[in-house]
Amino acid sequence: MSVLLLYFLFLKATVTSFNGPSSLPILREDLVVRRHILTDRQLNAAVVAGRCAPGPMGIYVVSVGYFIGGLPGAFAGWLAMITPAFLIVPLLRYVGNRAEHPRVRSTLQAVVIASAGLILSSAKPLAIDAITGPLPLGILIGSIVLLVTTRIETVWVIAGAAIFACVVKAVS
Amino acid sequence: MTVFRPSLREIGSIFFRVGNVTFGSGAASTVLLRKEIVENRDWLGKHQFALCYALARVTPGTNLFALFSAAGWYLRGWPGAIVAIVAASLPASIAVILLTLGYLAIYTSRLGQAAIVGAMAAVVGTIIAGAWLLMQPDILSRNWFRAVILVTGSMILSLGFSVPPIPIVGLAALAGFFWQDSK
Numbered sequence: 001m002s003v004l005l006l007y008f009l010f011l012k013a014t015v016t017s018f019n020g021p022s023s024l025p026i027l028r029e030d031l032v033v034r035r036h037i038l039t040d041r042q043l044n045a046a047v048v049a050g051r052c053a054p055g056p057m058g059i060y061v062v063s064v065g066y067f068i069g070g071l072p073g074a075f076a077g078w079l080a081m082i083t084p085a086f087l088i089v090p091l092l093r094y095v096g097n098r099a100e101h102p103r104v105r106s107t108l109q110a111v112v113i114a115s116a117g118l119i120l121s122s123a124k125p126l127a128i129d130a131i132t133g134p135l136p137l138g139i140l141i142g143s144i145v146l147l148v149t150t151r152i153e154t155v156w157v158i159a160g161a162a163i164f165a166c167v168v169k170a171v172s
Numbered sequence: 173m174t175v176f177r178p179s180l181r182e183i184g185s186i187f188f189r190v191g192n193v194t195f196g197s198g199a200a201s202t203v204l205l206r207k208e209i210v211e212n213r214d215w216l217g218k219h220q221f222a223l224c225y226a227l228a229r230v231t232p233g234t235n236l237f238a239l240f241s242a243a244g245w246y247l248r249g250w251p252g253a254i255v256a257i258v259a260a261s262l263p264a265s266i267a268v269i270l271l272t273l274g275y276l277a278i279y280t281s282r283l284g285q286a287a288i289v290g291a292m293a294a295v296v297g298t299i300i301a302g303a304w305l306l307m308q309p310d311i312l313s314r315n316w317f318r319a320v321i322l323v324t325g326s327m328i329l330s331l332g333f334s335v336p337p338i339p340i341v342g343l344a345a346l347a348g349f350f351w352q353d354s355k
Contacts, residue, residue: 053264056234084231110322110345119306120303129292
């Protein structure tokens with residue numbers, strides 16, 4: 001696959017989402033389901049890399065690009081990740097305070113809520129791949145509880161889960 | 173209006189620091205950016221930053237990068253926006269590539285595989301928790317019924333009927349346009 005086509009596939013996902021993880025269902029649909037150039041396991045690993053790195057969650061797209069096309073693929077992912085950010089400049093110049101119009105705000109709010117549903121949907125196949133026994137299931141539940149009830153950084157939850165699984169494997 | 177026009181090098185330095193020191197959430201970076209360019213340096217006024225933040229929330233893509241782009245544009249026009257985005261995103265992207273390489277390297281070892289199993293389970297947890305945190309303000313508000321319909325509707329269309337995400341987002345936008353919340 002050419003880097004340009006990969007860039008446009010990434011861009012399609014990033015430009016139609018309003019936060020980092022929202023692009024996940026679109027990328028999975030295009031790269032895993034339709035084109036078979038990425039596996040669910042690789043997508044999951046890319047999310048791991050994105051969550052463990054500094055910066056916003058949407059940065060996992062760079063790792064997806066690396067899995068598919070090496071450094072040129074990662075570059076395509078990075079470029080597609082930052083491209084939509086420049087759309088704010090014409091918005092700043094021409095839209096201004098119209099973003100506070102009730103109907104516009106309601107429309108955007110509905111998109112964000114529906115995105116949450118799509119994110120939950122995209123977790124299903126990843127869960128089927130990752131939850132292979134009681135230990136991963138316990139880690140899944142524990143991580144949800146920790147993240148919802150505390151302000152702990154995501155990276156520490158993931159690192160803690162990895163260390164915990166290592167210790168369990170070593171003593172078993 | 174902008175109080176002071178910093179050099180591109182100064183912009184790069186600040187956005188490098190703000191964009192590459194926090195993990196997994198834009199909230200901390202947003203607070204840090206405001207402290208650096210509004211409170212500490214007076215590069216932007218409070219209202220300018222508030223407008224940047226509000227518009228970043230409605231800009232497609234990663235909201236945090238849109239905020240960086242807007243702030244950089246206010247400071248030095250298009251060159252400022254480009255420098256801000258590159259300084260904030262490139263080092264973190266290199267870190268992601270190194271982490272991906274690390275994943276590929278440890279995948280062959282027994283303990284490495286165990287670590288990955290644990291990490292992947294936690295990642296699924298972070299996705300579910302992230303979705304909950306995204307919808308929580310609406311689910312727990314007086315507009316809970318609208319939020320529940322939107323969430324369950326998008327899940328049913330996606331999981332039950334395999335409708336691709338973009339049409340679902342379009343339907344949600346239409347629903348939001350005609351069905352406003354009761355605030």
